[in-house]
Amino acid sequence: MKRLALILCLACAVPALAQDALDASTPAVAVVAAPTRDAAPTPPAAPALDNPGSFIKVIFSSVKDGNWWAAAAALLVLVVGLLRTYGKKLHELLPNNLIWDVPLAFLFDTKPGGWLLNVLTAVAGGCGTALLAGEPITWALVKPVLAVAGGGAVFWELAKDFWAWLKVKATPVSAPAAK
Numbered sequence: 495m496k497r498l499a500l501i502l503c504l505a506c507a508v509p510a511l512a513q514d515a516l517d518a519s520t521p522a523v524a525v526v527a528a529p530t531r532d533a534a535p536t537p538p539a540a541p542a543l544d545n546p547g548s549f550i551k552v553i554f555s556s557v558k559d560g561n562w563w564a565a566a567a568a569l570l571v572l573v574v575g576l577l578r579t580y581g582k583k584l585h586e587l588l589p590n591n592l593i594w595d596v597p598l599a600f601l602f603d604t605k606p607g608g609w610l611l612n613v614l615t616a617v618a619g620g621c622g623t624a625l626l627a628g629e630p631i632t633w634a635l636v637k638p639v640l641a642v643a644g645g646g647a648v649f650w651e652l653a654k655d656f657w658a659w660l661k662v663k664a665t666p667v668s669a670p671a672a673k
Contacts, residue, residue, distance in 0.1 A: 546572055552625060563631035567621035574618040577601065577611070609651055616643030 549572045556565035585598035601607040620639035624631060 546575065549575075549625075561631070563633070563636065564625065567618075567625060567631045567636075570614065571618045571622040571625065574611075574614050578615065605651075609647055612647040612650055613643050616646045619643075 549568045552568040553565050553572070556562070556568060581598055582602055585595060585602050588595040588598070590599070599607075601611050617639055620643060621631060621636070624635055624639075629635065
């Protein structure tokens with residue numbers, strides 16, 4: 495269910511970013527000229543969500559260029575993606591008394607950890623979408639992403655709590671046994 499929500503958020507965010515990238519001076523159809531010998535080298539391909547190596551390249555190139563916002567955003571996308579993919583399985587494999595299991599137990603077994611993981615997923619989705627679109631990561635982008643991520647996590651957890659309350663309310667209460 496959470497993956498479906500993440501995919502839905504990403505699907506809604508990509509057309510909005512693409513629409514903002516176009517302005518009135520950009521022609522609707524661009525003519526691509528054949529590359530010449532003296533043409534500038536083509537920029538590297540945008541990172542893909544199915545290849546974590548591309549985000550590692552973005553992290554290193556961003557640190558090298560001094561773009562700390564992009565490096566932090568790519569690192570967040572990478573960490574959240576790995577947590578969402580392998581975190582629960584790793585948490586189940588590790589014994590409960592290991593120090594490495596404490597953060598995983600917090601994220602996967604507690605309500606505040608679930609809230610934090612949802613916020614981190616939403617922030618990673620917003621920043622990751624901007625990275626995939628080739629947009630620069632700045633405070634002007636991060637501020638609304640944080641606002642939307644916080645609001646989205648609040649409403650998601652509210653909906654889950656409301657659904658659990660409805661389930662409890664719908665179960666019939668058994669009458670006490672007669673003595």
